[in-house]
Amino acid sequence: MNEPKKIAVVGTGYVGLVTGVALSEIGHNVMCVDLDESKVESMKKGISPIYEPGLDELMLKNYTEGRLNFTTNHEEAFNGVEVIYIAVGTPEKKDGTADMKYINAVCVDIANNISNRVIVVTKSTVPVGTNEQIEELIKTNTNVPFNVVSNPEFLREGSAIYDTFNGDRIIIGSDSEEPANVIAEINKPFGLEIYKTNLRSAEMIKYASNAFLATKISFINEIANISSLLGANIEEVAAGMGFDKRIGSNFLNAGIGYGGSCFPKDTKALVQIAGGIDHNFNLLKAVIEVNNKQQLLLVEKAKAYYGSLKGKKVAMLGLAFKPNTDDMREAASIVTAEELILAGASIIAYDPIAMENAKEVLPEAVEYANTVEEALNGADTAFIMTEWEEIKNISFNVFKKHLIDGSIFDGRNCYSLEEARLSQLDYHSIGRPDVLRRKILV
Structure with a gap:
């Protein structure tokens, strides 16, 4: 230098x-x-x-x-x-x-x-x-x-x-x-x-890169939703797709959508930029629509499972939009918490880093725990929102010990289906078959 x-x-x-x-x-x-x-x-x-x-x-x-x-x-x-x-x-x-x-x-x-x-x-x-x-x-x-x-x-x-x-x-x-x-x-x-x-190309590269990655995430989430209806396993589907060098394996992890400071803001901004020059960016509008819907998927799954969420106590594990950050901007936990409360559920939440930031954006009714075990203790069900290593390493025995209903809704596919089957818990994930030990009668 x-x-x-x-x-x-x-x-x-x-x-x-x-x-x-x-x-x-x-x-x-x-x-x-x-x-x-x-x-x-x-x-x-x-x-x-x-x-x-x-x-x-x-x-x-x-x-x-x-x-x-x-x-x-x-x-x-x-x-x-x-x-x-x-x-x-x-x-x-x-x-x-x-x-x-x-x-x-x-x-x-x-x-x-x-x-x-x-x-x-x-x-x-x-x-x-x-x-x-x-x-x-x-x-x-x-x-x-x-x-x-x-x-x-x-x-x-x-x-x-x-x-x-x-x-x-x-x-x-x-x-x-x-x-x-x-x-x-x-x-x-x-x-x-x-x-x-040149200047304008550099500016466009940034927006185009983020918009493409957001598109890839929404695409795999839609494939996950179709796979769950057809009996396919999204992890196997994504792995098979990822071998193709034209596609690659990055950003093919199904979940409850993207969040944070970049993808949501930049996709919306690019739609507006396109609109400013009279171009209707229909593809990116669909990406945004898919993501908004995906962030509510766990609530929809829980409603289908229980029939009603009124009076249910939900342990929400992970609040930040992704692991290794305290950023709550556009986190899926925000809209999920709002919908759970509207449905009559109560929430006790835990995140290893982001809880102070979460208190500023989550509904006031949300309570907070100091440990995973405290959050789970006496809860009916667990919602996994962020794939922190601490959360991925929770033993199924811990869930079994503390949860009343013994049901888990995993928005980040943290656990293998084989582990779930051995646990004798009811386990719901994204784009994979549910693991159920019993039917819930509504």
């Missing part, structure tokens, strides 16, 4: 903090900017505002070694920097479009505080054409020269540190060769394939 660059990263949410920490780890001098003073002070102590395996240790290491720092002051952050990364949120509006107010605010802050030529790198997920708008907004507020580059992220929550150093590619979008080469040089130590495009 050439001389380390002096870099500022605006925003210390999921994307910004991982980006800043990773850039400091490969040798650059990074200043992360956030308006929340208490958050900044916590990060200086090595306390991450988000749960991500390995992030705290790497953050504290690089802060201690002097390559990483945090501030609330834009003037301090931008003083003498060569590159500024924009990594603030683009939350979803009610109509599904991306809210650009944070991006616009950062652009004004950049224009008001830079004093030397910089490269502005957009890490946030933004609609196609946004980088040109960023360039125009900064240009109208400063005479200092700058360039704009698009560098979308492709990190998976729960494995973002690993993905940063072991990803498939780095996308760099620019309409000028020189700034693209600078950003390529900055990222060279990661040792990943670098692919350069």
